[in-house]
Amino acid sequence: MAVVAVLVLHGLLALAAGLSGRRLGRRVLLLVACGPLAAVVLLVAHALGLLGSGALATSVSWVPSIGLQFDLVLDGFGILFWWLIAGIGLLVMVYATRYFAPRDDLGLFASMLVLFAGAMLLLTSTDNVLVLFVAWELTSITSYLLIGFDDHRAEARASALQALLVTGAGGLALLGGLLLVAGSAGTTSLTGILVVAPTDPAAQAGFALVVLGAATKSAQVPVHFWLPGAMSAPTPVSAYLHSATMVKAGIYVLARFAPAIGPVVGWWAPVVVGLGGVTMLLGGWRALRATDLKELLAYGTVSQLGFIVLLVGHGDPELVHAGATLLLAHALFKATLFLAVGVIDHQAGTRDLRRLTGIARRMPTTALALLVAAASMAGVIPLFGFIAKEAALESTLHVGFGGPAMTAVVVVGSVLTAAYALRLVWGSLATKGPDEVDDDVVEPREVARPAPGFEGPAVVLTILTVAFGVWVAPADALVVGATTALVGPEAADIHLRLWHGFGLPLLLSSVALVGGWVVWRWPGSVRRVAVVTARVPDMEDVYRGSLRGLLAWADRITAVVQPGSLPLYGAVVLSTVLLLPGVAVLRNLALPEGLVVAESGLQVAITAIVVGAAIGAARVRRRLSAVLLLGAVGYGMAVLFVVQGAPDLALTQLLVETLSLAMFVLVLRRLPERFESTPWRFGRPLRVVVSLGTGIFVAVFTLVAAAANRQGTAAADFLERSLPEGGGRNVVNVILTDFRALDTLGEITVLVVAAIGIALMVRTPVEPDERGEVGP
Amino acid sequence: SPRRSVILDVVLDLVFRTAVLFGLFLLFAGHNAPGGGFVSGLVIGTALVLRYVAGGAAEVDRVLPLEEHVLLGAGLLLAFASGAAGWIFGGAFLYGAKATLEIPVLGTVNATSALVFDVGVDLVVIGLVLGLLRSLGAAADRDADDVDTRRGVAS
């Protein structure tokens, strides 16, 4: 039950922050920080065993009819994610209070942030696939709003839209995949699906879509380009969403599916691992050329995400264990790096490493934090990053099929990681010579010293990175819990160790570090590789090109389909009626037997008049004459109703006919007097054919429909009950206002909407066009 | 204005009242004889159209000063209220109730809750006609007038 309480708290805080944003100013961020704080308290209580066993699993049925159970199961893997989301969330919110200058829309920012945190917590704790999708979409939407928070900057809006489109499309793919898989497995519960592990073609297609969805969210190549774009978001957002939590949602889904699906679905491991490997290499490579610190970190994140996907996607217990460790390590050091870069950007006013020099002396604490985090990223001994890399290298060695290839990719990836880590440290902190810096460099003394509270969060994370390196137990417990939740109890004996002895992994790590230094020191050495990657198309241009093409194509279609001529619309509508239902009626033509043509001479006379008037209405040149002839048709119909013995119908028909005559007159005043002749030669014959066809179709259709009524009419029943129950002899009115009152209620609502619609349409000011004529 | 016909105005006063009265008659007679909310609304609507023909939008406003959305809203609300009342007392939404009332002048009258619903329908229909007259009539008049004045035709 506690889990639900925490989630609901996030929702309430989002509402409260939204409302009270203006009054609280920057303190609103502290208000929303209570959400992650509550989650942390819950986790600590759980870690200390204070909670009962049931506290972490609840089941609330949301929409039982479509299997939408709101059951939450917080297992080991969920807890690992909760630590990340809540812990880093808390620190980011504290950090944000210093980062932002006082502004009145902080309330919106805070509510979006806590809503995002709540969505992520829900995503990682729900066992129902549909609820997972709802949370997934919520994160996409909140990320869109957060990226585009500085909405006055066009670039922020553009990248926010880009992120939304890509992750949104991914979300659609995920929904499709999940539905397919849930359909084959027969249950919408995630654990249920993993137990059944369906492999029929539909499920396989489902898994492919799930991988696609996860790939967009976790910025895997080729849909990785939205992440560097998202760097135009405020730094707290980048640190929280686009490094530690949101981009890991895809990994969460892949990790959940991998252990059960990997061995069963043949293509799963190669595809996912391959995807991860390519992303790792390409991400690392692009990071080397980045000059904006946040862009460098963004590509670094893409690379690290690839690395985690490579480990977690395989499904082998040891690899999953290493993946979970890296997941934790990456969250720690990448969030620190973002926070540190945020401090530098905030104080120095720029993130371009060509304009920064001598920062280390101006803000030693941030510099130290950045240095340690970068070292952990590169995998330098005693830090937690090193342990993760060692575990990864060791586990790839033990993998049978494809193991060596994976190890090679990891080593090359680590070389690149080490290289861009050095580039980051040198770029942001070092005191550079005149030739290594642009002319508009920010002089160190112009950089103000950051307030202590501002650097606090980064320091806390750095302490964790160092502490987990030296004292592995707490991290190990967390990771083992996560792995056993994913793979099962047999993974319980895999443990983290700082020192693996002088084995191959240590050698490979040091090779990676040295290689990294070489690549960074002498970029010339990798010139040849640059030629190869230059030919890879930049996905961002592909995205922009496809968007432009889509819009151009849409314009062309609208021009063709909606040329603005009313008769054409009419013809299209009627001919569709003729084609689709018309053909259907013709195919099973069952005319009622004993077709009575006319009961009395009078009916024939009246029908003749009606038909005569109708033909007249079609032929006459003047608009109002046509309306008058139509009036004759309507009155003729009313008389037919009288002859058939339906007074209510006759009354309504007469009245409606007169009112439409009135409305026609009111409108026709503004229209030219005569019908325009059709410019197109075939206009007239086409109209005759279409209208004749429609007339015949309606007649035949009515007959067939009447004949098809097998169960007998409801009239008898209504007639009987009219007086006793309805209290009235006029069965028509009793039906209208009593038996079927709900339908009438619907109808009068339609009337209200129609009245409002017309009023709005007519009263919107219409500028007379060039001929001075007020348009129709 | 030169366009108003005195004869029409005189006769109209008489006919208008008769029409409205007949409309109300249809409403109340509706349950047992032909009629009902919808028809009654249309009859009264036609009477309003007559008023519009005679004296334009100003005349209609004089006769029925209400805004049309007030009528629409009141009608819909009344219909829902009668439904909700059925729900609260009778257990199901739009549940009908019957009562035999002793009204001094009219003698024994058996009224049904459906009548309230019918009045709601009536108001909605009148509101619709009024709305149409106001938007298609009055608004179009304004456009027409300024178009005519721009083209120098004394309308």
Place this chain on the structure above:
Amino acid sequence: MILLTSVLLGLLAVSAALCLVRLLRGDSLADRIVALDTMLVVVVCGIAIGAVRSGSGIFLDVMVVASLLGFTGTALVARFIERRGAR
């Protein structure tokens, strides 16, 4: 009485047909609205005779409304003709 009413209804049907001819042929709008109005008068008479023939008065409401509408329609179109001209 039944025979008589049938004959009368026949007569009315003939006059309605004649009205239709005028409605179709009528070159000016005024002709057409007069024809339509006369048609409605025929309808009112028809309903009255119908009531006599069937002995039940439930259609008389329709008759009252029909006569009212005839007048409204005529007045409406008359107002339109005045502004637009009935060439």
Place this chain on the structure above:
Amino acid sequence: MILDVLAGTMMTVGCVLAVVATIGLQRFPDVFARMHAATKPATLGLALVLLGAALVVPDPGSRAKLVLVVILQTLTAPVGSHLVGRAAYRAGTELSEQTLVDELRDAVDTTGSRPD
């Protein structure tokens, strides 16, 4: 029995009048003459038929409605044709050549929308 005969004759005269008037509608040269023909059944014809019916119809409610319509129609029919006549004249409908004198020509300004 007398009532039936009386009602019958009244209704017959009314219907005959209607037919004659509609024949007139075809043969008269211009709008105004046709209107003159058209109003006859609207007032006299209708009154005859309805009053005849009122004599025969059983229940008082129906009779009241019939009389109501007679009154309404005798009131509104002339006004209706007055309106149409006025509008037609103002709109400049040509009078047929058989017209002897047009007293209205100077009294009414048909400048409004006479087709020049």
